[in-house]
Amino acid sequence: xxxxxxxxxxxxxxxxxxxxxxxxxxxxxxxxxxxxxxxxxxxxxxxxxxxxxxxxxxxxxxxxxxxxxxxxxxxxxxxxxxxxxxxxxxxxxxxxxxxxxxxxxxxxxxxxxxxxxxxxxxxxxxxxxxxxxxxxxxxxxxx
Numbered sequence: 001x002x003x004x005x006x007x008x009x010x011x012x013x014x015x016x017x018x019x020x021x022x023x024x025x026x027x028x029x030x031x032x033x034x035x036x037x038x039x040x041x042x043x044x045x046x047x048x049x050x051x052x053x054x055x056x057x058x059x060x061x062x063x064x065x066x067x068x069x070x071x072x073x074x075x076x077x078x079x080x081x082x083x084x085x086x087x088x089x090x091x092x093x094x095x096x097x098x099x100x101x102x103x104x105x106x107x108x109x110x111x112x113x114x115x116x117x118x119x120x121x122x123x124x125x126x127x128x129x130x131x132x133x134x135x136x137x138x139x140x141x142x143x
Contacts, residue, residue, distance in 0.1 A: 009071050028106055039104050043097055046111030049087040 021042060028040040056067060066072040081087070093110055100108030109115050121132035 009066060009069060041100050041106055041108050044107060044109045044115055045093050046114060047087050048093050049089055
């Protein structure tokens with residue numbers, strides 16, 4: 001989800017995911033062009049049962065907290081619930097990674113349908129100029 005779209009108050013997080021995606025794709029192509037035996041894969045995980053919702057505890061001193069931000073609270077609750085698809089256990093994500101590496105796949109996607117739908121919505125936005133609708137889980141009315 002975050003690697004393919006918008007997350008309220010998550011600009012730096014989303015930007016880092018786009019950077020990793022671009023870097024990984026470029027590295028993959030460079031290695032392939034050089035006929036290198038090293039293979040690269042890009043993991044695009046969906047909602048995973050991790051402690052990311054509690055990551056604010058690791059903020060460096062002097063960085064303002066968003067703990068009381070109402071939008072952040074909604075996002076944290078969405079992350080904890082996994083949205084409509086639920087949270088995937090880390091062990092299942094790990095199994096998908098191992099399988100993807102063994103199959104030498106570039107994209108390793110744990111929630112393919114949701115990921116493809118999100119990517120298609122972004123492509124449609126490029127094509128038509130019509131912004132996709134907000135995600136009601138991450139962007140509820142009135143927050």
